[in-house]
Amino acid sequence: MATKGEAEGIARRHRGRLVRVLERDGLLADRRWRTAFADVPRHMFLPRFFRPVSPTEWAAIDSSDDDWLTQVYANRVLVTQLDGDPARWELARAGGRISGVPTSSSSMPAIMAVMLEALDVVDGNQVLEIGTGTGYNAALLCHRLGADHLTTVDIDAELVDAARQRLAAIGYRPTCAATDGAAGYPPRASYDRVVCTCAVSTVPLPWLAQTRPGGIVVTTLNRPLGAGLVRITVDADGTGQGRVLADDGRFMPLRAHRRHLDEQLVARLGDAQGATRDTEVAASVVASPNSPFEFFAGLHLPGTLPASIGSDTVLLVHQDGSWARHRTEDGRHQVTEGGPRRLWDTVEKAYVQWSELGRPRRSRFGITVGPSGQELWLDTPDSPYRWSLGQTS
Numbered sequence: 001m002a003t004k005g006e007a008e009g010i011a012r013r014h015r016g017r018l019v020r021v022l023e024r025d026g027l028l029a030d031r032r033w034r035t036a037f038a039d040v041p042r043h044m045f046l047p048r049f050f051r052p053v054s055p056t057e058w059a060a061i062d063s064s065d066d067d068w069l070t071q072v073y074a075n076r077v078l079v080t081q082l083d084g085d086p087a088r089w090e091l092a093r094a095g096g097r098i099s100g101v102p103t104s105s106s107s108m109p110a111i112m113a114v115m116l117e118a119l120d121v122v123d124g125n126q127v128l129e130i131g132t133g134t135g136y137n138a139a140l141l142c143h144r145l146g147a148d149h150l151t152t153v154d155i156d157a158e159l160v161d162a163a164r165q166r167l168a169a170i171g172y173r174p175t176c177a178a179t180d181g182a183a184g185y186p187p188r189a190s191y192d193r194v195v196c197t198c199a200v201s202t203v204p205l206p207w208l209a210q211t212r213p214g215g216i217v218v219t220t221l222n223r224p225l226g227a228g229l230v231r232i233t234v235d236a237d238g239t240g241q242g243r244v245l246a247d248d249g250r251f252m253p254l255r256a257h258r259r260h261l262d263e264q265l266v267a268r269l270g271d272a273q274g275a276t277r278d279t280e281v282a283a284s285v286v287a288s289p290n291s292p293f294e295f296f297a298g299l300h301l302p303g304t305l306p307a308s309i310g311s312d313t314v315l316l317v318h319q320d321g322s323w324a325r326h327r328t329e330d331g332r333h334q335v336t337e338g339g340p341r342r343l344w345d346t347v348e349k350a351y352v353q354w355s356e357l358g359r360p361r362r363s364r365f366g367i368t369v370g371p372s373g374q375e376l377w378l379d380t381p382d383s384p385y386r387w388s389l390g391q392t393s
Contacts, residue, residue, distance in 0.1 A: 011043055014073035018042075018109060021075050027113040036143040037109065043072045045134040045166050046106055048089055050079040055308075056099050058082060060092035078106045080134055086158060104159060106134045107197055111229075114247045118218045118231045119193045121145060128188070128210065129153070130181035130219075131197035135163030141195075142172040150174035151188040153181050184210040191215060199227065202389050203369045209238050217242075221389070224305045225287065226298025230367050239370040241381060246363035248289055272325070274338035281344075281351050282333055283314035283326035293354055295362040299376065299387040300350040304343065316343050357385070 019028065019038050028034040048062035051071065058079065061068060071078070082088040082100030092098035116137075121127065125145060129138055132154035141150045147167075154160050157178035164176045175188055181196065182204045189210035196207075199222035207217050213236040220229045232242035286297045287306045303319040316324045322339030324347070335344045354360070357378065365376050367389075378385040 011041055011069060011073075012038075014069050015039075015042070018073045018075060022110060022113050025110060027110060027117070030117055032144055033113060033116055033140070036140045037113070040136070040139045040143050041170065042106070042109075042136050043069060044170055045136040045139065045163070046072050046078055046080070048080075049106070050082060050089070050092065050102075052079075053097050057097045058092055058100060059097050060089050062093075075109050077108045080104050080106060081156075081159070084156070104133055104156065106136055111247070112137055112140070112197075114245065115195055115197070115218050115229065116140060116144075118229070118245060119195055119216060121193055125149060125192040126188070126190070127151070127193045127195065128185055128191045128207075129195050129197065130184075130207075132160050132163045132176060133197060134159075135166050137195075137197055138163065138174060138176075139167055139170065139172055142167070142174055147172045147174040151177070151185050151191075153177045153179050153185050155180050182206070186210065193218075195219070199223075202374050203230075203232065203240070203367075205238070205369075205371065208232075208234050208240050208369060223298045225301055226295035226362075227289075228295060228362050228365070232367060232369060239368075241368050242366060244295075244362045244365040244367065244376070246361070248362070272323070272336070272338060274323075274325075274336045275342075276334055276336040279326070279333045279335045279344060279348065281348055282328065285351070286326075286347055287314050287316075292359060292361050293351060295365070296354045296360065297347060297350055300346055301343065302387075316347075318343060 015038050019034060022028050022037065028037065048060065050058040051061050053059045061071060079102040081104035082102060084103045088098060088100055121144065127141055127145060127150050129141060129150065129152040132138060132152045138150060138152045152174055155178065160176050160178040167174065177185060179185065181198070184206040190212045191210055192212055192215045194207045194211055194217045196219035199220045201222045203217065203219060211217060211234040213234060215234045217232040217234060217240060221227055227248065229245040229247060230242055231245060232240040234240045285291050285293050288294060301316070305317050307315045309315055312328050314326045318341070320340055322341040322343050323337065324343040325336045327334050337344055360378060364379055366381060367376050368374065368381055374389040376387045376389065377383045
């Protein structure tokens with residue numbers, strides 16, 4: 001068994017490899033964030049987590065497993081909670097695997113690096129973090145700014161308590177509170193920066209109200225199709241305007257913003273009868289996060305949730321009951337539709353418009369946030385191409 005010093009050396013070498021991976025991907029341009037990732041022990045915040053063993057099943061991993069450190073320092077998201085129930089980990093450990101819906105995680109380090117650099121912090125900034133989770137991101141912020149400059153909140157009191165203890169174990173004691181992050185945290189306002197490691201359907205106005213003029217809010221949009229990281233600069237009147245970041249980012253939504261497709265509905269629509277026709281637009285072009293069209297498709301399909309059925313079928317379901325099922329067989333794309341609207345007609349029209357506009361990627365889009373509503377726009381705030389995100393919250 002390795003001594004404490006040997007174990008710390010092994011962990012530091014793992015962190016060094018992670019830093020090199022992030023640098024290779026063009027991240028950590030700021031040496032102070034590079035130092036934070038090299039120094040902060042992610043494994044202290046991930047004594048146990050879940051590893052996916054199928055699309056719906058999870059195995060329980062902890063520090064007694066041989067590849068624990070390798071997994072901890074891989075550039076990937078690590079799920080730490082299923083179904084909002086801490087007891088699920090013990091059940092998975094006892095039974096070998098368990099099904100469940102992720103409700104908390106430690107984000108992919110690459111996305112964390114993107115968001116932290118997008119915050120553009122300077123010494124002395126006061127930062128509000130929404131979504132404490134494991135506490136690892138809070139530790140990175142403490143390393144950079146000092147714990148007295150960080151306030152971190154999460155709606156789950158058990159997660160906050162665990163994160164507080166882990167942060168204290170490595171010498172950091174920021175303000176930690178169990179509260180609904182959608183309301184910000186007025187007792188410590190105002191802030192220079194707000195970062196949310198959960199996704200939101202619309203940007204909560206309290207975040208802007210609690211941010212000093214010229215301050216920055218970085219979050220990701222809860223859009224099942226075409227999610228996007230956004231960076232918003234706050235104006236003196238409590239409104240904000242910013243851009244969608246070029247780097248993609250997908251996070252679990254705030255609990256009040258979660259939407260799930262019922263598994264029974266997915267199974268039923270997998271074989272449902274409807275109007276069937278050929279299409280030239282492949283499902284992967286519409287629903288894959290790697291597709292440059294996916295962000296634009298999501299603008300035209302608000303309220304639509306995607307689901308995969310096997311390896312060759314993608315289902316789109318709208319909240320009004322409309323649905324479209326796309327299947328690919330022998331290189332032939334076929335779509336079957338039902339409900340009050342033809343969703344795939346919307347997809348095809350959006351694809352034509354996207355092509356005519358020069359196939360814009362996500363970085364060409366911006367966002368405006370105000371009391372009257374929130375919207376995304378193409379290229380400039382006065383663009384004729386605008387899409388509402390809905391009423392502000």
